[in-house]
Amino acid sequence: MTEFMLKYFRTKQKEVQSEKTYDTQCPFCSMQCKMQLIEQTIVTRKKYSAVGKDNPTTKGRLCMKGMNAHQHAFHSERITHPLLKKNGEFVRVSWEEALQYIREQVTSIQTKDGHDALGVYGSASITNEEAYLLGKFARVALQTKHIDYNGRLCMSAAATAANQTFGMDRGLTNALSEVPHARVIMLAGTNIAECQPTIMPYVEEAKENGAYIIVIDPRETATAQIADLHMKIKPGTDAALANGMLKIIIEERLTDEAFIKQRAEGFEGVKRYVTSLSLEDISEQTGVPIEQMRKAAVKFAREETGMLFTARGVEQQTDGTAAVRNLLNILISVGKIGKFGCGYGAITGQGNGQGAREHGQKADQLPGYRSIENQKDRAYIANIWGIAEENLPQKGVSAFEMMKKVHEGEITGMFLMCSNPAVSNPNANFVKAALKKLKFFAAVDLFISETARLADVILPASSYLEDEGTMTNVEGRVTLREASKPCLGEARHDWQIICDIAAALGKGRFFSYESAEDIFNELRKASRGGIADYSGITYERIRKEGGILWPCPEHRHPGTKRLFETEFSHPDKKAKMCVVPNEPTVKKDEPTEDYPLCLTTGRVMSHYLTGVQTRRSAALRARHFESFMEIHPKTAEKYKIEDRVLVKIESKRGSIIVRSKWSESIRPDTVFVPMHWGDSQNVNCLVAEDLDPSCQMPGFKVCSVRIRRADDKDVNKLS
Known part of the structure; x- marks a missing residue:
């Protein structure tokens, strides 16, 4: 090393005046990658970098979102003090004034409109403790039945299908460590390469071990590029494709007769129905050649081990539950469940999509994945909470149905926790109009999102670097997110905000917690004996073991790595197969003469959900700074749309303007637009x-549209 270089490095070392490290985990997808943020102070400037930490799920891997997550946490637009809208503008107020305002508004609505006139809209990005507490807050502090969360738009179809088929829902029935040992892997409507990149090494290792990869997707995604067989399906026809594969499996006598006889119900009805169908009709309906259906069906049935994974491409349909159930029919028919290297995985989208629905945010659920309509479950939770069972509200409605009730005047006040329904909900203009009708609207968030800007009061939340708590990842593994960085400004943790509001409403005795761990210990008691039993999990154990797969019913229990080895969770211990018709009961918004193209939606690697956080990361925004419409060149030529020009897309509900992007990877009858932008995009x-x-999942993946090149009038409306 030259004298000049030595001098340079010595100078640099002196410039680094201090270095701190913060253990945490990524705030984005359901892999919940463990990482460490390194903070270096160089003269007067702070420099940050993130590195992955070894853990059972992701082995120290990070994707670009995790590496740059800190950029939004330190963004200048972070809300760091309460904001109250006065004369149409947000002004800074004290916590005392904000809480007093909330108390007055809630009391007025409860007196004039009733307790159920208040709604609570939760999130699958908050911790288990906060999800648990929000459900308790709605039902104890507000005494309202109206609570649901944004996970309804993400995981509800897969969760419902798993509950109906298996009797319980945990994202993956097996640990991810078994994926490399599967001889065949079917990926239906899941683009893990871009949406959950740190899962990909498991699939790549399986492929290196000789696994056959089947991808079902209307687009040739980064995931489809590694497939041995890519079935480029017409959006919305997944249930019919599954029927075609089932017909082939049954007629080729590839079913596992012993497994079906011992462990399943309903097979004969499924057999009668699918054998009556025509493969030619199914091929025409789905756009998938019969030869491809046959290859996929035979390969999946004959291999000794195999796994099925689904995600939003299959699930975000008006028959999403039925489509997933039909794919599970395939899994059961060939006996690939409850065994090593055989199982099902619903690839959870949001960071805590699994845990957030297990402990009481859903309209129909109580902690531990209990049913709010079950008398025994109600009595158990009421006792934990110290209230009379008759004072525990009944079942409410789903997230979007709450917006309808706002429009109808049945819900007149709303609490929003870390979600953005003005962008994420279907018919988003309808949702915006509904929120504007509220007498009172309070939001808890990091930023003034497209939804928060409609609120009367905004309370500043803490970021992933500041807010300690447990999360349940894609495997069903309960992890602990350490968070030692102090809150910015006057921001408070979500759980503290919930407790503060409850205290202002005179319900503080039910919410007297000193830490997130206090809440978790109550959650453990509330979940004991439930489907999602966390009672044997502690912070101490998680720190020692790196995460524990539920159910874990007592302290010595190691956690459950593989579900359904000997029995399913229905009372008779059997899986339930069911007939799924080719045509859904709810008519889809399919192409017509006026709206001839099918629009489908999804994600890009550099962004997450509605983009409120990732669009505030300079590194991530630089990769995709605006939305786009992916369109096949032949289709683009037909509509006289050049590459990289502004395009107006219209449906029966509204219009947006995005930039065209030619791509031969998409079907000519379909266009694709990502979901990460608000307002005009x-x-x-x-x-x-x-x-x-x-x-109650909306049909995000099938929408009939028409397109044209945007003119000057369209563009002027944007400015």
Whole structure:
């Protein structure tokens, strides 16, 4: 090393006046990658970098979002003190004034409109402790039945299908460590390479071990590029494709007869139905050649081990529950469940999508994945909470149905926790109009999002670096997010904010916690004996073991790595197969003469959900700073749309303007727009409000649209 270089490095070392490290985990997808943020003070400037930490799920891996997550946490637009809207503008107020305002508004609404006139809209990005507490807050402090959360738009179809089929829902029935040992892997409507990149090494290792990879997707995604077989399905026809594969498996006598006889119900009805169908009709309906269906069905059935994974591409449909159930019919028919290297995984989208629905944020659930309509469950939780069972509200409605009730005047006040329904909900213009009708609207968030800007009061939340608590990742593994960085300004943790509001409403005795761990210990008691039993999990154990897979019913229990080895969770211990018709019961928003193209939505690697956090990361925003419409070149030529020009997309509900992006990876009858932008680029303004009758999931993946090149008049409206 030269004298000059030595001098340079000595100078640099002197410039680094201090270095601190913060243990945490990524705030984004359900992999919940463990990491460490390194803070260096160089003269008067702070420099940050993130490195992955070894853990059972991600082995120290990080994707670009995790490496740059800190950029939003330190962004200048962070809300650091309470804001109250006065004369149409947000002004800074004290916590005392904000809480007093909330108390007055809540009391007025409860007196004039009743307790159920208040709604609570939660999040799958908050911790288990905060999800648990929010459910308790709605039902004890507000005494309202109206609580639901944004996970309804993400995991509800898969969760409902798993509950109906297996009797319980945990994202993955097996630990991810088994994936490399599967001989065949079917990825239906999941683009893990971009949405959960740190899962990909498991699939890549399986492929190196000789696994056959099947991808079902209308687009040739980064995930589809590693597939041995890519079935480029017409959006919304997944249930029909599964029927075609089932027909082939049954007629080729590839079913596992012993497994079906011992461990399943309903097979004969499924057999009668699918054998009556025509493969030619299914091929025409789905756009998938019969030869591809046959290859996928035979390969999946004949291999000794195999796993099925689904995500939003299958689930965000008005028949999403039925489509997932039909894919599970395939899994059961060939006996690939409850065994090593065999199982099902619903790839959870949000960071705590699994845990957030297990402990009371859903309209129909109580902690431990208990049912709010079950008398025994109600009595148990009422006792934990110290209230009379008759004072525990009944079942409410789903997230989007709450917005309908706002429009109808049944809900007149709302609490919003770390969510952005003005962008994420279908028919987003309808949702905005509903929120403007509220007499009172309070939001808890890091930023003034598209939804928070409509609020009367905004309370500043803490970021992932500041807010300690447990999260349940894609495997069903309960992890502990350490958070030692002090809150910025006057920001408070979500759980503290909930407790503060409860105290202002005179319910403080039910919310007297000193730490997140205090709340978790109550959650453990509340979950004991439930489907999602966390009672044997402690902070101490998680720190020692790196995370524990539930159910874990007592302290010595190691956690459950594989579900359904000997029995399913229905009373008779059997899995339930069911007939799924090719045509859904709720008509989809399919192409018509006036709206001839099918729009489908999804994610890009550099952004997360509605982009409120990732669009405030300079590194991530630079990769995708605006939305776009992916379109096949032949389709683009037909509509006289050049590459990289502004395009107007219209549905029956509204219009948006985005930039065209030619791509041969998409079907010619389909266009794709990502979901991470709001306002004039909010793709959900176009989506119909029809819901899956089983789980109330909107049909984000099928929307009929028409397109044209934007003119000057369209562009002027944006400025």
